[in-house]
Amino acid sequence: MHVRYLPAAALAGLLLALPPARAAEGDAAPSVIVRVRSIDGLLEDGKYLVSLLGKEDEAKQFDAFVRSMVGKDGLKGIDTKKPFGFYGTVGPNVIDSTGVLMVPIADEKAFLTFLDKLNVTAKKDDTGVYTVDVEKSPATVYFRFANNYAYITASANGLGGDKKTIDKTKLLDPAETLPANLAAAMSITVRFDQIPKEIKQLMLQQLDLRIADAKKKKLPDETDIQQTFRAAVLEDAAKRIAALLKEGNALTFRLTLDRKTNDVLVDLNLSAKANTKLATDIADLANSKSLFANALGTDSAINVLMHMALPETLRKALEPVLDEGMKMALDKEKDEAKRAQAEKFLKAMAPTLKMGEVDGAFTLRGPNKDNKYAMVLGVKLKDGEGVEKALRAIVKELKPEEQEKIKFDVAKAGTINIHELDVKKDMDEKSKLLFGENSLYVAFRNDAWFLAAGDGGLAVLKEALTTKPKEGPQFQFETSIKRLSPALERENKDVAKFLADAFGKGEDNDKIRLSVEGGKSLRARFVVKTQVIKFFADLGKAQEAKKNDQ
Secondary structure, three states: OOHHHHHHHHHHHHHHHOOOOOOOOOOOOOOEEEEEOOHHHHHHHHHHHHHHHOOHHHHHHHHHHHHHHHOOOOOOOEOOOOOEEEEEOOOOOOOOOOOEEEEEEOOHHHHHHHHHHOOOOOEEOOOOOEEEEOOOOOEEEEEEEEOOEEEEEEEEOOEEOOHHHHOHHHOOOHHHHOOOOOOEEEEEEEEHHHOOHHHHHHHHHHHHHHHHHHHHOOOOOOOHHHHHHHHHHHHHHHHHHHHHHHHEEEEEEEEEEEOOOOEEEEEEEEEEOOOOHHHHHHHHHOOOEEOOOOOOOOOEEEEEEEEEEOOHHHHHHHHHHHHHHHHHHHHHOOOHHHHHHHHHHHHHHHHHHHOOEEEEEEEEEOOOOOOOOEEEEEEEOOOHHHHHHHHHHHHHOOOHHHHOOEEEEEEEEOOEEEEEEOOHHHOOHHHHHHHOOOOEEEEEEOOEEEEEEEOOHHHHHHHHHOOOOEEOOOEEEEEEOOOOHHHHHHHOOOHHHHHHHHHOOOOOOOEEEEEEEOOOOEEEEEEEEHHHHHHHHHHHHHHHHHHHHO
16 A cells, blocks of 8 residues: 555555444434544643643654654645544444544635645545545445535445435534533443444344353352353343343543543443433432442542442342352361361451452541551451351460460440450551551440551540441542652652652642542542542652662
8 A cells, every 4th residue: 555545545445344333314313422622622622731740751752753744734634623523323233334524625626635734535425425436445435515614434344334324414413412612532432222232132142142151160160059050140241131132321531631620530321211220229328328439538548439239139148158168168177176266257257258248448547746647447247247146256266375465345326336456566667657656446336347457546446436327439549749849758758759750738639539420420439639649650660770880
């Protein structure tokens, strides 16, 4: 293939490689919509990120490369202030699926001249459609101008779009599909409700075949009970995929760089059709309560919350697996005394393990005026009082020197007893610097177990024990880089300088957050402040420079 045909070939390849889609007349909406921010917007975002990363030299090299590719006249005819797009709908027979690429046009004649300079010949017919044949390739590219955009499609060996795909009656309006003030650098929307029933049925049939094959296979060292549970997990996964295809509405991915708020955001959003079980299940997630949602601190360096539960079918299928696992573990223990202790503990923990629910939280509070931290870990239990009773009995059977480290009922939070584990002699130097020379504290409520450590750990534990359940996300992670600074500075003395350069005296500009929660839709959201990117970039460069100097 001659070099002069590369642009057309690349365009054809791009269109054919994108998710198959077909803009059929009468369709309410396309199956797939991809939106990409304007060239100017992307370049500005890129320059901003490069400045944060301290990669100015690389940015200049990239800019020179781009200019050499497009020529001295630049991207003539293309509107660099408007977004790009791709849309289409999956065809009932798959092979009749096509896609349409939308390129913003500022000047049609200039754009055609630009193509000529690239040695790409476009021939126009009496309907206003241009055809580009790619030499030594089965691909043919078609495009037309409308709504200040070029609508482009491609076909090869009967697959893909044709002139009918970009008929004037089938073109999407950019004003509705591609808003001029598009904030996201990129967004991709998949409309499950616009995928043909024939395709969904085919996908589900293939899924059933795969699941059936997987269920028959037996993994190495897998017991019959474990195989039965794995089959139940596969069946549940198949049901959820089927529900997504049948009852799902749309799945949207967004990547945004918000220079006003200094946020880099990644969003994944799943919505369901109204009045479906999937919609109800997603909405119910927002109403689920965690025992520990109120225990997370506003003065914390790290907060983690997780609350998830197995469906009832899997919970029941898990019970015999746990029974078998506990029996196998006890059978392996040859020491009679240790086996007896383990049996007491496992018997007490069995109700918790079999409830099929994970509800827990971790918070690292601080630093305080002495640059020390306190931490609390909480985990949901079933019959926590029974677990505490079993542990008291086990402690009585320990050696005297081990019993001396454990003191029961050293404090109270309301009616809840708090116990102390003296670990001061067992702490390493790093732990002492971060948490001080303090004991561990343990407490049991009938619904939860708590562990606290560090400077002020006992006070933080008492606070956590009195918190009430509340609605919260299924998963939440948050960290403050500035609050972690004492720990970071102990590893690298230059951290203080980079902290000042990146964050200054600003508030709430040092956070990293990740969350998953239900409600009107199921949403996963990751947010990192751009100042955090600068901090780690500067720190990484300094560490690399030190390595090179050594």
